Amino acid sequence: MGFRLRVAGMLAAVSLLTSCTSPRPAEPAASAATAPSAAPAETRPNIVFVLTDDLSMNLVQFMPHVRELQRRGTTFTEYTVSNSLCCPSRASLLTGKFPHGTGVFTNGGVDGGFALFHRRGHERSTFATDLRKAGYRTAFLGKYLNRYQPENTLGGTRAYVPPGWTDWYGAGNAYAQYDYVLNENGTVHRYGSAPEDYLTDVIGAKASAFIEASAAARTPFLVEVATFAPHSPYTPAPRDAEAFPGLRAPRGPAFDALPAHAPPWLADRAPLTAEQKAEIDHVFRKRAQSVRSVDRLLASLQATLERAGVAEDTVVVFSSDNGFHLGEYRLLPGKQTAFDTDVRAPLVVAGPGVRAGLRVAAPVQNIDLRPTFAGLAGAAVPADLHGRDLRPLLSGGEPAWRTAALIEHHGPDFDPADPDRPRPGSGNPPSYAALRTATYTYVEYVDGAREFYNRRTDPHQLRNLFPRLSPSRRAALHTALKKLTTCRGAACRTADRVRG
Known part of the structure; x- marks a missing residue:
C-alpha cells in the first residue's frame, strides 16, 4: 500500500477526542497524555508550517504559490484565531488552549508576552x-x-532555547526585516542591512538546510517558519519595492462605514478623510509587496522538499496569527477587534492524505493545530487540550464538530512598548469575549456593550441586531458564551457545541 493511501486510511479511521474527561487543571496543565491514534512510523509525515504575521484574507490573491497550495490541498474558509493579536494567538497555537487556558491575553505586562508564557511553564508542553x-x-x-x-540567557550560560526544538533560530524585534539578532541554537548572531540580510530570505534558506539535513538523516521532521511579514512597517524585499503601482485597498461595503448600533469604542468614528484613505492605500500596497517574499519562501521550501525526495511524505501548512483591518468600520490600519477582518485568517493544508481542492466551512481555530500535528506524528498529547484534531476534515470526512469558535481579548492597549499598540483611530476595544458560529457573531464587552451580527444576511457585519433580540435569546447567548469562557480541559470540547 502506498504512503498516501496508508495515511488516507489512518485519517479516515481517526476519531475525535470529544469524549475525554480530565480534572480541572492547574497552570501549566499536567494531564495524562493520550495518543489520538497509533500511527506506524512509516506513515508519519513530515510537517512544514509557515506562519505569517498579520496576513489578512485579502492578501492571498497576491500569493500564487499559496493559491497553488489551495489547489493541491484543503482550505479552511472559516478558520479563526482565539485572539486577534500576535502573542495570545501564538500561545494558543503552540499549546492548543484558549487564552483563558494559557493566561496570555496580550503582548506584554501582567497578562501577556513571552515572560508570562515562560513563567507559567507552557513551553514544557x-x-x-x-x-x-x-x-x-x-x-x-x-x-x-x-x-x-x-x-x-534566562539564567543559563547560553542564549535561551525553548524545550522541544532541536534547531532554533529565534528573532526578537525584527519587524523591519533588517538589523536584527537571531539566537541560532544558543549563539547570538547579528545581521545588518545588506539585501542578503532580508529576514524572510534568511530564515527561508535556513529552513531549507534543515529540511535537507533531516531528509538525509531519514528522520521525520517538523519545521515552523514564522515570518514577520507582512506586519508593519510592511518592509518588502528590495526586488518587490516597486510592485503593484497604483494598487488601492479594497472598498467593500464595510469600508468607511459604521455598523448600526455600534459599540461605544467605535460609535464616534468620523468618516475617513482623503488623506487617511491615501494612507490606507499606501499600507495595502506595501503589505501586498511584502507578502511576495513569503510566497517565494513557500515555493522555495516546496522545491527543497522535492529535491530532497520527501515532498510526497510532507504535509505543508500555511496560516497567519490573525487578520487585519484597513478602512473597514472607518478604522485606520490595525487589528484586535472581533470583526471577521481581524479574527479570520488563512489556513491551507496540503500533503499525503489531504483532499485536493477541498474547501471546508467547519469552524476551526488555531487551538486545533497542536492536536493535528500530534495526530499526524502519532504523538501523545495531554488530555486537557481545548482544540480538536483536524485530520478527519482533511480527509473529506464530516465528523461531529464544534459549532462555535471563541475569541477572547483584553484591552484597551496603551502599552508604549507594544508594536501592536493601536494608534488613534485604528481601533482599541475594551476587553471582550465573542462567539462566532456558522451564522452569527455575538460579542460581550466588559463595559456592558453587546453586538449580534447575523452574518448570513449581513456578511459585512453592518447591522448590530442585539437591541432587537428577545430576553430569552439574550440569556441563551450569554449562558453559552460564559460556559465557553470558563471551560477547562476536555470540557471545552463540549462547551464549544452551541445551539442556534
Whole structure:
C-alpha cells in the first residue's frame, strides 16, 4: 500500500477526542497524555508550517504559490484565531488552549508576552515537545512570542532555547526585516542591512538546510517558519519595492462605514478623510509587496522538499496569527477587534492524505493545530487540550464538530512598548469575549456593550441586531458564551457545541 493511501486510511479511521474527561487543571496543565491514534512510523509525515504575521484574507490573491497550495490541498474558509493579536494567538497555537487556558491575553505586562508564557511553564508542553518525544526533528525559525529577546540567557550560560526544538533560530524585534539578532541554537548572531540580510530570505534558506539535513538523516521532521511579514512597517524585499503601482485597498461595503448600533469604542468614528484613505492605500500596497517574499519562501521550501525526495511524505501548512483591518468600520490600519477582518485568517493544508481542492466551512481555530500535528506524528498529547484534531476534515470526512469558535481579548492597549499598540483611530476595544458560529457573531464587552451580527444576511457585519433580540435569546447567548469562557480541559470540547 502506498504512503498516501496508508495515511488516507489512518485519517479516515481517526476519531475525535470529544469524549475525554480530565480534572480541572492547574497552570501549566499536567494531564495524562493520550495518543489520538497509533500511527506506524512509516506513515508519519513530515510537517512544514509557515506562519505569517498579520496576513489578512485579502492578501492571498497576491500569493500564487499559496493559491497553488489551495489547489493541491484543503482550505479552511472559516478558520479563526482565539485572539486577534500576535502573542495570545501564538500561545494558543503552540499549546492548543484558549487564552483563558494559557493566561496570555496580550503582548506584554501582567497578562501577556513571552515572560508570562515562560513563567507559567507552557513551553514544557507544546506541539514541539509532543513531536520531539515522538522522535521528530524540530526546527523553529523567525518570530516567536512578543517580548522574547534572542540574547536572554534566562539564567543559563547560553542564549535561551525553548524545550522541544532541536534547531532554533529565534528573532526578537525584527519587524523591519533588517538589523536584527537571531539566537541560532544558543549563539547570538547579528545581521545588518545588506539585501542578503532580508529576514524572510534568511530564515527561508535556513529552513531549507534543515529540511535537507533531516531528509538525509531519514528522520521525520517538523519545521515552523514564522515570518514577520507582512506586519508593519510592511518592509518588502528590495526586488518587490516597486510592485503593484497604483494598487488601492479594497472598498467593500464595510469600508468607511459604521455598523448600526455600534459599540461605544467605535460609535464616534468620523468618516475617513482623503488623506487617511491615501494612507490606507499606501499600507495595502506595501503589505501586498511584502507578502511576495513569503510566497517565494513557500515555493522555495516546496522545491527543497522535492529535491530532497520527501515532498510526497510532507504535509505543508500555511496560516497567519490573525487578520487585519484597513478602512473597514472607518478604522485606520490595525487589528484586535472581533470583526471577521481581524479574527479570520488563512489556513491551507496540503500533503499525503489531504483532499485536493477541498474547501471546508467547519469552524476551526488555531487551538486545533497542536492536536493535528500530534495526530499526524502519532504523538501523545495531554488530555486537557481545548482544540480538536483536524485530520478527519482533511480527509473529506464530516465528523461531529464544534459549532462555535471563541475569541477572547483584553484591552484597551496603551502599552508604549507594544508594536501592536493601536494608534488613534485604528481601533482599541475594551476587553471582550465573542462567539462566532456558522451564522452569527455575538460579542460581550466588559463595559456592558453587546453586538449580534447575523452574518448570513449581513456578511459585512453592518447591522448590530442585539437591541432587537428577545430576553430569552439574550440569556441563551450569554449562558453559552460564559460556559465557553470558563471551560477547562476536555470540557471545552463540549462547551464549544452551541445551539442556534
